[in-house]
Amino acid sequence: DTAVSQTPKYLVTQMGNDKSIKCEQNLGHDTMYWYKQDSKKFLKIMFSYNNKELIINETVPNRFSPKSPDKAHLNLHINSLELGDSAVYFCASSQAGGGFSYNSPLHFGNGTRLTVT
């Protein structure tokens, strides 16, 4: 019974295309996140939503647009894909409200490996 699930697991596409990654959590958490993990394994926060509202929006190109239809889902849409977008994208959720809580660890999905050719 997967807690945080994201699809697809692998995504190979050409430059200029538009693609979406979906994420769902069944933990009843209030906050969801998108992270990007680069080739050096650095995890970088992209977006955070709390109860469908955007609370963190780091410096990310506006080609990336998150959408949260309800608090259990946070999808990531990417327009005009570029080579530099190739990375592993992780969705996560936590019980934290307002974007952080020292007592609330993040639960991660298994990642989506995006390759742009």
Added chain:
Amino acid sequence: SQELEQSPQSLIVQEGKNLTINCTSSKTLYGLYWYKQKYGEGLIFLMMLQKGGEEKSHEKITAKLDEKKQQSSLHITASQPSHAGIYLCGAYGSNYQLIWGAGTKLIIKP
């Protein structure tokens, strides 16, 4: 900006040996988390430390947070192949943003 530095970057250990991974910050940490990542998988939560001097154990893995709350260590006793992976520390810094170390890649030699 506050950063977390992990050391070593990679580690090769003979099966059965003990090992330690460190996570260091120049500023006070709040809510220090340890995660493990296997290739092709997400990050699995291991432990959370909050108080200075706190120590927690799970099976053969022990994590400590120093009194100043600026350094944490993860110690594995009698390592096994199942311990192989990338270990990441994450913590809330003074600006209440969650920051991450670059990870330590652990390889266990049989």
